[in-house]
Amino acid sequence: xxxxxxxxxxxxxxxxxxxxxxxxxxxxxxxxxxxxxxxxxxxxxxxxxxxxxxxxxxxxxxxxxxxxxxxxxxxxxxxxxxxxxxxxxxxxxxxxxxxxxxxxxxxxxxxxxxxxxxxxxxxxxxxxxxxxxxxxxxxxxxxxxxxxxxxxxxxxxxxxxxxxxxxxxxxxxxxxxxxxxxxxx
Amino acid sequence: xxxxxxxxxxxxxxxxxxxxxxxxxxxxxxxxxxxxxxxxxxxxxxxxxxxxxxxxxxxxxxxxxxxxxxxxxxxxxxxxxxxxxxxxxxxxxxxxxxxxxxxxxxxxxxxxxxxxxxxxxxxxxxxxxxxxxxxxxxxxxxxxxxxxxxxxxxxxxxxxxxxxxxxxxxxxxxxxxxxxxxxxxxxxxxxxxxxxxxxxxxxxxxxxxxxxxxxxxxxxxxxxxxxxxxxxxxxxxxxxxxxxxxxxxxxxxxxxxxxxxxxxxxxxxxxxxxxxxxxxxxxxxxxxxxxxxxxxxxxxxxxxxxxxxxxxxxxxxxxxxxxxxxxxxxxxxxxxxxxxxxxxxxxxxxxxxxxxxxxxxxxxxxxxxxxxxxxxxxxxxxxxxxxxxxxxxxxxxxxxxxxxxxxxxxxxxxxxxxxxxxxxxxxxxxxxxxxxxxxxxxxxxxxxxxxxxxxxxxxxxxxxxxxxxxxxxxxxxxxxxxxxxxxxxxxxxxxxxxxxxxxxxxxxxxxxxxxxxxxx
Numbered sequence: 115x116x117x118x119x120x121x122x123x124x125x126x127x128x129x130x131x132x133x134x135x136x137x138x139x140x141x142x143x144x145x146x147x148x149x150x151x152x153x154x155x156x157x158x159x160x161x162x163x164x165x166x167x168x169x170x171x172x173x174x175x176x177x178x179x180x181x182x183x184x185x186x187x188x189x190x191x192x193x194x195x196x197x198x199x200x201x202x203x204x205x206x207x208x209x210x211x212x213x214x215x216x217x218x219x220x221x222x223x224x225x226x227x228x229x230x231x232x233x234x235x236x237x238x239x240x241x242x243x244x245x246x247x248x249x250x251x252x253x254x255x256x257x258x259x260x261x262x263x264x265x266x267x268x269x270x271x272x273x274x275x276x277x278x279x280x281x282x283x284x285x286x287x288x289x290x291x292x293x294x295x296x297x298x299x
Numbered sequence: 300x301x302x303x304x305x306x307x308x309x310x311x312x313x314x315x316x317x318x319x320x321x322x323x324x325x326x327x328x329x330x331x332x333x334x335x336x337x338x339x340x341x342x343x344x345x346x347x348x349x350x351x352x353x354x355x356x357x358x359x360x361x362x363x364x365x366x367x368x369x370x371x372x373x374x375x376x377x378x379x380x381x382x383x384x385x386x387x388x389x390x391x392x393x394x395x396x397x398x399x400x401x402x403x404x405x406x407x408x409x410x411x412x413x414x415x416x417x418x419x420x421x422x423x424x425x426x427x428x429x430x431x432x433x434x435x436x437x438x439x440x441x442x443x444x445x446x447x448x449x450x451x452x453x454x455x456x457x458x459x460x461x462x463x464x465x466x467x468x469x470x471x472x473x474x475x476x477x478x479x480x481x482x483x484x485x486x487x488x489x490x491x492x493x494x495x496x497x498x499x500x501x502x503x504x505x506x507x508x509x510x511x512x513x514x515x516x517x518x519x520x521x522x523x524x525x526x527x528x529x530x531x532x533x534x535x536x537x538x539x540x541x542x543x544x545x546x547x548x549x550x551x552x553x554x555x556x557x558x559x560x561x562x563x564x565x566x567x568x569x570x571x572x573x574x575x576x577x578x579x580x581x582x583x584x585x586x587x588x589x590x591x592x593x594x595x596x597x598x599x600x601x602x603x604x605x606x607x608x609x610x611x612x613x614x615x616x617x618x619x620x621x622x623x624x625x626x627x628x629x630x631x632x633x634x635x636x637x638x639x640x641x642x643x644x645x646x647x648x649x650x651x652x653x654x655x656x657x658x659x660x661x662x663x664x665x666x667x668x669x670x671x672x673x674x675x676x677x678x679x680x681x682x683x684x685x686x687x688x689x690x691x692x693x694x695x696x697x698x699x700x701x702x703x704x705x706x707x708x709x710x711x712x713x714x715x716x717x718x719x720x721x722x723x724x725x726x727x728x729x730x731x732x733x734x735x736x737x738x739x740x741x742x743x744x745x746x747x748x749x750x751x752x753x754x755x756x757x758x759x760x761x762x763x764x765x766x767x768x769x770x771x772x773x774x775x776x777x778x779x780x781x782x783x784x785x786x787x788x789x790x791x792x793x794x795x796x797x798x799x800x801x802x803x804x805x806x807x808x809x810x811x812x813x814x815x816x817x818x819x
Contacts (some may be wrong), residue, residue, distance in 0.1 A: 116476055116477065119475075119476045120400045120472050120476045120477075123400075123471065123472045123475050123476060124400075124468055124472055126466070127467075127468045127502055130503065131464055131468075131502055131505075131506050132506075134502075134503055134504070134506035134508060135506035135507075135510055137506075137507070137510075138506070138507050138511070138514075138540060138575055139509030139510060139514075142507075142510075142536075142539070142540055142543070143514075143525065143536065146533070146539060147533075147536075150533070153603055155601070155602075156602070170512055181560060186528075186529065187444070196379070196737050225529045225530070225554065227528045227529065233601060233603075234603070259435070266764065282528065284527075284528065284529030284531045285529070289522060289524070289529065289530055290473075292522045293522070
């Protein structure tokens with residue numbers, strides 16, 4: 115009698131254990147990513163497609179946009195913005211470039227990860243074309259220009275007058291090789 | 300044969316195959332003491348290095364391994380198993396159960412622990428050294444930049460997590476199903492109540508920890524990018540997952556301690572516990588709040604202001620149920636016929652020092668000022684006031700309080716009191732100055748420091764050596780009690796003691812409550 119009751123309790127508790135383990139993967143991780151995207155945290159850009167509203171360039175406002183670059187630890191490339199800062203009007207289409215040079219004797223693949231200051235500016239910063247959307251391979255010794263096209267949203271809160279966009283460049287050569295091996299199989 | 304009263308088997312196999320809650324409790328307690336000495340010796344190396352500024356004894360890499368291993372061994376190896384051992388011994392005795400609900404699983408949950416810690420300790424001898432990323436093992440320090448031994452660390456965490464989960468399921472199953480007739484929930488001793496709630500916390504968050512280390516394992520070996528920004532993941536996610544486990548974990552560590560002092564203070568104040576019901580509700584509230592405050596450990600990661608405020612207010616709210624508890628303990632002592640045996644001394648010191656730790660906790664909870672305190676020795680001082688003066692002091696109190704019941708022998712009161720006073724002085728000498736150096740900006744986990752911190756650090760180190768050596772006295776006192784302490788046989792060891800555990804003979808026989816007692 116007591117044994118049956120115990121088994122019942124244990125069964126319920128085991129369900130809780132499994133549920134909490136699953137909770138980490140199916141709730142916490144997606145929820146975190148969703149929240150970051152919704153709030154523009156940690157450079158996560160919104161998955162929503164941005165519709166360009168050409169007629170509505172807001173000439174009355176000037177926003178300073180600064181560009182910064184850092185190399186993640188162990189990343190030997192030369193990497194930085196060609197234009198370190200520009201003044202833009204909300205709604206206007208702007209083009210800037212970064213440059214990168216693989217100074218090593220090996221072919222490598224890199225991935226740039228963005229981050230914004232202030233972080234809430236992320237959701238008002240629409241990249242229509244960006245080198246950060248995909249991995250960037252460079253042969254040994256090669257160099258390249260990395261273009262980016264962006265529009266600052268007309269709805270950018272009035273108190274934001276300066277946006278700093280920082281790219282961290284990571285070496286993903288090994289990760290890339292592993293992924294290719296998987297897709298070729 | 301049915302009436303044959305069988306005692307324990309003889310020799311080593313008794314301990315390996317035992318399913319007796321008292322044997323397993325004893326195993327847990329000795330194991331945790333061994334881990335306490337191991338983790339303590341790591342702390343001694345840390346304090347010896349910090350005795351003077353400049354690099355003195357160890358290399359910085361090894362220093363990092365010491366801070367990491369000290370934290371891991373103390374949290375997972377010393378404090379948690381110690382309280383599980385205490386629960387094994389006392390919960391059945393306190394609720395009138397013949398044994399734990401799942402005796403064989405009980406055996407398993409203990410015996411996988413030594414393997415987990417052997418695996419963890421073996422990393423010290425590996426190429427590249429032991430884990431060196433701090434006990435909080437933040438990614439990417441613990442993934443991209445980790446030593447090779449990190450995989451052993453991950454499996455050790457998996458095993459000790461499994462052990463904790465099994466132990467907790469056992470405790471919950473015991474409390475729900477095996478209470479003696481008449482032992483309603485609101486009649487359960489507070490130690491049982493606090494463990495009941497702690498076990499639920501463990502069952503809820505140990506799988507989260509397992510999830511966190513599993514994600515690390517996958518990032519390191521299977522090419523996923525949960526915590527790697529390069530692959531679209533986020534290192535800050537690690538901190539959220541870790542602290543979602545980590546904050547309830549700190550209450551897992553302290554709640555059983557609350558339970559212990561709630562047993563001891565009424566005994567030596569010779570008054571029933573003041574506000575029993577409010578104690579139960581306060582414990583449950585603390586447990587609930589522990590799930591919604593985790594990000595106060597990470598105010599500086601760049602959260603939106605609304606997040607900072609939410610976590611700040613939720614954290615400050617915890618001071619209310621904790622205040623209720625401290626109030627109740629003090630009110631229990633108020634106008635009581637107090638005597639000051641060793642368990643009572645440790646319990647009073649617990650109330651006093653835990654409150655100090657609680658107050659520095661309130662300071663740390665304030666988001667705006669936390670930006671200054673973050674990652675300094677102020678944090679180290681805070682959590683040692685709660686974990687050492689909280690968990691370890693209450694554990695020492697518990698051992699002195701119940702040791703006569705377990706062994707049928709009385710410990711040496713003189714040695715016990717000496718242990719207490721040396722511990723008390725040593726502990727405060729170690730950690731009180733750390734508040735000052737922390738506020739002045741000394742960062743934690745760094746093997747060297749600026750010259751202006753030299754005096755306080757030397758005091759800290761001397762205090763640590765005093766505190767450490769007092770534990771040798773403790774060990775000696777316990778061994779002396781077990782082997783040659785004065786024999787006692789009164790079931791009620793302490794004059795003012797209440798509860799079912801004091802109705803069984805002294806020493807507690809191998810099997811108790813084979814027929815359940817009637818609780819009025």
